[in-house]
Amino acid sequence: MNKLSNAIKYVVLSIAAFVSIFPFLWMIMGTTNETRDIVSGKIKIGGKFLINMKTLFENDLDFPKALVNSAVIAVLTTVFALLLSSMAGYGFEIFKSKGRERIFNVMLLSMMVPFAAMMIPLYRMFTKLNQIQIGSVKLSTYFGINSLFVVIVPSVATAFLIFLFRQNIKAFPKDLVEAARIDGLGEWEIFARIYMPTAKNTYAAAAIITFMSSWNNYLWPLVALQSPEKRTVPLILSAMGASYTPDYGMMMCGIVIATLPIALIFFILQKQFVAGMMGSVKG
Amino acid sequence: MKKRLLGLLLAVMVVFTFSFTACGGSDKSSDSDSDSKDSGKKTVNVWAWDETFNIKAVEEAKKVYSSDDYDVKVVTMSQDDIVQKLNTSLASGSTDGLPEIVLIEDYRIQGYLTSYPDAFADLSSIVDEDAFSPYKFAVNKVDDKIYGVPFDSGVTGFFYRTDYLGDAGYDDAALQDITWDEFLEIGKAVKEKTGHALFSLNPSDLGLVRAIMQSAGTWYNAEDGETITIDNNPALAYGINIYAQFLKDGIVEQVADWDGGVNAVQSGSVAGSPQGCWYSSTITGADDQSGKWRIAPLPKIANDAKATHSSSIGGAGWYVIKGLPGEENAIDFLDNTFASSTDLMATLATEIGLVSTMKAAADTAPYQEANEFYSGQKVLEDFSKLSTGVPEVNYGQNTYVIESVMAEYVQQIIDGKDVDKVLKEAQKQVEAQVAN
Numbered sequence: 269m270n271k272l273s274n275a276i277k278y279v280v281l282s283i284a285a286f287v288s289i290f291p292f293l294w295m296i297m298g299t300t301n302e303t304r305d306i307v308s309g310k311i312k313i314g315g316k317f318l319i320n321m322k323t324l325f326e327n328d329l330d331f332p333k334a335l336v337n338s339a340v341i342a343v344l345t346t347v348f349a350l351l352l353s354s355m356a357g358y359g360f361e362i363f364k365s366k367g368r369e370r371i372f373n374v375m376l377l378s379m380m381v382p383f384a385a386m387m388i389p390l391y392r393m394f395t396k397l398n399q400i401q402i403g404s405v406k407l408s409t410y411f412g413i414n415s416l417f418v419v420i421v422p423s424v425a426t427a428f429l430i431f432l433f434r435q436n437i438k439a440f441p442k443d444l445v446e447a448a449r450i451d452g453l454g455e456w457e458i459f460a461r462i463y464m465p466t467a468k469n470t471y472a473a474a475a476i477i478t479f480m481s482s483w484n485n486y487l488w489p490l491v492a493l494q495s496p497e498k499r500t501v502p503l504i505l506s507a508m509g510a511s512y513t514p515d516y517g518m519m520m521c522g523i524v525i526a527t528l529p530i531a532l533i534f535f536i537l538q539k540q541f542v543a544g545m546m547g548s549v550k551g
Numbered sequence: 552m553k554k555r556l557l558g559l560l561l562a563v564m565v566v567f568t569f570s571f572t573a574c575g576g577s578d579k580s581s582d583s584d585s586d587s588k589d590s591g592k593k594t595v596n597v598w599a600w601d602e603t604f605n606i607k608a609v610e611e612a613k614k615v616y617s618s619d620d621y622d623v624k625v626v627t628m629s630q631d632d633i634v635q636k637l638n639t640s641l642a643s644g645s646t647d648g649l650p651e652i653v654l655i656e657d658y659r660i661q662g663y664l665t666s667y668p669d670a671f672a673d674l675s676s677i678v679d680e681d682a683f684s685p686y687k688f689a690v691n692k693v694d695d696k697i698y699g700v701p702f703d704s705g706v707t708g709f710f711y712r713t714d715y716l717g718d719a720g721y722d723d724a725a726l727q728d729i730t731w732d733e734f735l736e737i738g739k740a741v742k743e744k745t746g747h748a749l750f751s752l753n754p755s756d757l758g759l760v761r762a763i764m765q766s767a768g769t770w771y772n773a774e775d776g777e778t779i780t781i782d783n784n785p786a787l788a789y790g791i792n793i794y795a796q797f798l799k800d801g802i803v804e805q806v807a808d809w810d811g812g813v814n815a816v817q818s819g820s821v822a823g824s825p826q827g828c829w830y831s832s833t834i835t836g837a838d839d840q841s842g843k844w845r846i847a848p849l850p851k852i853a854n855d856a857k858a859t860h861s862s863s864i865g866g867a868g869w870y871v872i873k874g875l876p877g878e879e880n881a882i883d884f885l886d887n888t889f890a891s892s893t894d895l896m897a898t899l900a901t902e903i904g905l906v907s908t909m910k911a912a913a914d915t916a917p918y919q920e921a922n923e924f925y926s927g928q929k930v931l932e933d934f935s936k937l938s939t940g941v942p943e944v945n946y947g948q949n950t951y952v953i954e955s956v957m958a959e960y961v962q963q964i965i966d967g968k969d970v971d972k973v974l975k976e977a978q979k980q981v982e983a984q985v986a987n
Contacts, residue, residue, distance in 0.1 A: 304836070307814045328602065329627055388643050395645040491639045494648030496626045503632070510600040510629030513813075513833050 295527075298520030306516040320517040324525075327508075331522060333497060334504040338483060339529070341419050341500060345482040346475055348424045353474065354467070356425070357433025358459055362445060372434075379427045383487065391491060394418050418492045419500075423482060429474050436470040436544070437463070472537040473544030480530050501526045593621040595877045595884055596650035600630045603832070605654055605867075607903050608702075612888035615895045621880040630656065641667045649872050651881035656867045657690045657705065661776050662948040663870075664693045671698045672871040672878055677886040684908040689943040691868050698870060700890045703829060704906040705866030706938040707762050708846040710816075710834050711823030712747075713926055719744040726847035728860070731763065731793045734850040738802035747822045748804035751815035752797060754965065755958045758864050759825060763790030766862035767855050768942035771957070771981070776947035779985065781957075782978035788970050789852050795965045825849055827864035828906040828934045834924075835904075841924045848937055861940035866908070906934040949985050956981050 298306050299321075301314035324331055360372055440463065448458045464471075486502045493499055499507075505526065508519050534541070599605040609625045617623075628636075633653065640649050641663070655663065664671060675697045680688055683701045691699035709726065716722075719741040726737075738749035752759070764770060767786035772779055781787060797803045804821055806812050815821045817837040824830060834844060848860035869889055871881045888895055897915035899905040912918065913935040921927040960977040964970055 304817055307810045308818050309814070328606075388639060391639050392643040392645065395643065395647045398647060487635070490632055491636055503628075506629045506632055507600075507627045510627070510632075511603050513603065513836060 292527075295520055295523055298516060299524055301517055303514070303516045306520070316517055317521075320515075320521045323515060323518045324521045327518070329504050329507055330497065331501075331504055331525075334499050334501045335525070337416070337498060338500040338502075338526075341416055341489075342479050342482040342529075344416075345420050345423050346478045348420065349426065349429060349478045350471055350474055352425050353429035354433045354464070354471070355459065356430045358437055358463060360430070360434050361437040361440075362442070375427045376431060379431075387488065387491060390422060390488075394492065416493075416498065419485070419489050422488065423478075423485070426478075429478065432474055432477075433467075433470060436467060440466065469540045469544035471544070472540030476534055476537055476541050479533055483526075483530055592619075593877050593880060595621050595623045595652065595881045597623060597625045597652040597654075598628055598633050598636075598650045599625065599654040600628060600633065602627050604703075604829070604903050604905075608899055608905065611898050611902060612884075612892075612895055615892050615898070616884065616887040618880065618883065621877065621884075623884055626650065634659065637663070641670050646670075646872060646874050649875065651872060651875050651877040652885065653870050653872065654702070654867050655699070655870050656865065657687070657863075658865075658946050658950045660690055660699060660868065660870070661693075661946055664691075664698055665776070665948055668693070670873060672873040672882065674698055674700060674871060674882065674885070674890075677882060677890045679890075682891075682910055684910065684938050684941060686863065686941040686943045687866070687868065687908050689945045691870075699868035700870075700885050701868050701908040702889060703866050704908045704934065704938040704941075705827040705829065705863040706906060706934050706941055707766075707825065707827055707849050707862045707864055708934060708937065709823055709825045709849055710830065710844060710846050712819075712840075712843050713845050714843050715745050715747050715822035716741060723845055723847065728848075729850045730853040731789070731850045732853050735793065735796060735800070735802065738797065739800065741822050742802050745822070747820065748815075749797075749802050749822050750824045751804040751806045751812045751821050752794070753806050753808060753812060754798065754962065756809075757794075757954055757957060757961060760787070760790040760794050760957075760961070761954075762825070762849065762862040762864050763793065763852065765942060765944050766849065766860065767852050767858045768944060770944045770946060771950065771953045772945070772947035774945050776945045779953070779978060779982050781953075781981055782975045784974070786852060786855060786858075788974060789855070791961055791964055791974075792970055794961065795970075798965050799967075827866070828938075829865060831904050831930070838924075842926055844925050845928050846925060846930055846933065848933075857942070859940055859942060861937045861942065863938075863941045900931055904931075906931060906938060908938060910939060949981075952984060953981050956984055 294311070297311060297313060300317040301310065301312070302316045302320075305312070305314060360368060444462055445458055448462050453461070484502060485500075486506070489500050490503055490506075493503070501522070505519065505522050508514060508522065597609050599609060606625055606627050609623070613623050633655075637649070637653065637655075640646065673696045675695075678697045678700055680697065684704060687699075687701035688697065691697060691701065711726070713723075716726075716737075719737075721737060721741075729737075741747060741749055764784075764786045769780065769784055769786045771781055771787070798805065804815050806815060812824070813833055816824055816834060817840075819837075819840065824834070835841075849862060851860050852858040869885055871878060871885065875881075893909065893911045893915055896905070896907040896909050896912035897917050899907065900912065900915065900917035913932060918931040918935055919929060920931070922930045957977060960973050960980075963973050
C-alpha cells in the first residue's frame, strides 16, 4: 500500500518537474538551432550555437551594453532597497510612535495599486523634475527622465520589503537593543552592529526578490529610458522579437544569458532565502 | 573572517556605485556630444520596428540623402513598445525623449491623430496625394491635412504552391478572377486530392476577415471612424461566413499562433497563404522551395457590386512629432527620401522586397524583374498594380479594441450560431466597449 502511494507521489512529482523544466530545456536547445528548426518544433541539439552567439553579440542592438545597464540598475536598486527598507522596517518595529500602525497600514494599501495606474503620474513627475533648475545646474542632467536614476528610485522603497523586514524584526529579541543602549551604543550603531548581522537570512531573501524584479522589470524602464544606449536586457529582447521574421536562435541565446544571473544568485543564496522567508512568516 | 567578507562586499558595492556615477558622467558628455559635435550638428531620431525591413529602409534612405545640418539615428523597438512609449508620453503631455520621426501602423494612426490632434506635424507641404496609393490617405489625414508619409503597402495576395495546386488540377489561370465561394471549392479539391490544407488559420487572428471586408470598401466602423458598422454589414457577414466555413470544412490547418502559420508554410504542410505582401520574406525564407511558389490576387466577394480583388493587411507610414527642436530637419529628411525618392524605392525593392505605395515606384527597373523564387512571376509589378486599387477605408480609432471583442463572437459563428444574430449582439457589445 505504502509502496503504491509512493509510486503515485513520484509519478505526479515527475510530471510536475517535467512541466517546469521543459521550457528551460527547450530554451537551451533553442540556442543551438536556427529559426526554422525552432519554429517547426524540433527537439534536438543543433550545430548553430556559435553562429547564434555571434549574431547576438554583433547585433546593432548592442546586447553587451544592455547587460551592463541591467547589472548597474539591478545591483544599485538591490543595495539601496535593502538599506532603506531594512531601516524602515526596523524603525517601524523598534521605535514607538503615535500613528505608526496607521501609517504602516496605509503603506501596505499602496501595495494594491497596480503599477500601470501610477505610471503616467510618475512619468509626469519625472518630466517636470527635468525642468527644475537650481542656479546654473539643470536637474535633468542628473535625475531626469532617461537617466538610470529614474529607473532605480521608484523601486528602492517598496511596501513589501518593509513589511518583510518588519515581520522579521518581530522575532528579534528587543532585550538586545535595550542591553546595547545601556552599554552606550548609539541607535545607528545598534542597527548596523547588532541587528544587521543577525538578519542575514532576511537580507538574502530580500536581495533575491529585489534583484529578480529589477532585472526582469520591463514596463517602467521601457517608458522611462529614452535613448537606445540606456536600454536594459528585457527591452533589447523585446526589440529582437519585433521583426516580421525574428531570429529565434539568437533570441534564445539572449534569454539564456539573461536568465543566468538570477539563477546564479538564487543558487548561492538558496539556503538563506528559505530561512529568511520562514523567519518572517514565523514571527 | 565573516566580518572581513562583509567589509569586502561593502567595499565592492561602494566602488561599483562610484564607477556607475562616473560612467553616468561620461554618458552625459556623450549625450551632449551628439547635440553639439561638429559645430552644432543635430540628431534626428527615428523609431521603427523590424531590423530586416523598416530599419534597413531608413539606413538606405540615409545613403540617398544626407544633410550637413543633422545626423539621422534609428532606434529598433518592437511595435508594442513604440505604442506603449507613445501612449505614456502623449498622455502625460510631454514630448521629452520622443523621437522626431516615428513609424506607425495604418490600423493605429487614426487613434493617435484624433486623441492627440496637436502632437503630430502637418506634412501636407511635402506629401503629394496623387503620388501614392489613394487608400493610404484614408487613414493619415484629418480635416484635409496630411500627417504622414505613406510607406509600405499591405496589399494582399494568395501565395500558393504551384506543385500542390497543380496536383489537384489547378493552374494559375484557375485562380484569376474567382469568388471566395469558388475558392472554397478549390480548397476542398486540394485537400481531397493532395491531402494538404489550403492554408493555415489562427482562429483568434481575424486578418483574413479584415482583408475580405476592405476589399469591398467597408470596415468595422463607418467613414467617420467612429460609428460602429458591424451589424448590417454584408461584406463583414460574408467574410466571417467564409472564414468559419474554411474552419468547419477542415480545408485549413488550424494553428495557435503566428509561428504556427510560418511553420505550416516552411515545412510544406499547406498549399498556400492569403497574406499581405510583406509575408513574402517569410515565404522566400524556405529557400529549398524556390520555383514552387506563385502569387494570385485574392478572390472577391460574390454578388457585391463594390467587390474588388484588392485589399490590404498591415502597412505603415512615417510621422513627425510636433514641437521638438529637430522637427524642421525631420521634415526635410522625409521630404528628400520617403516622400519623393523613386531611387530609394527602387533600392528598397531589391534590398528588402518592399512594395511601395509610391505610384512612380512601379516604373523603376526592379519592379519589372521576374522573380526566380516565384516561378519567374513579376511579383512586385503585380502587387503594385493591386495596391493602387485597394479600396479606401478609414480604420478608425478602435480597430484593435473591436477585434479583441470580435474574436469571441467569431468563435460562436464557427460553432454554428446564426451570423446575423451574432453580429447584432457583437455590435451592441462593441458599442458599449468603445463608449468607455
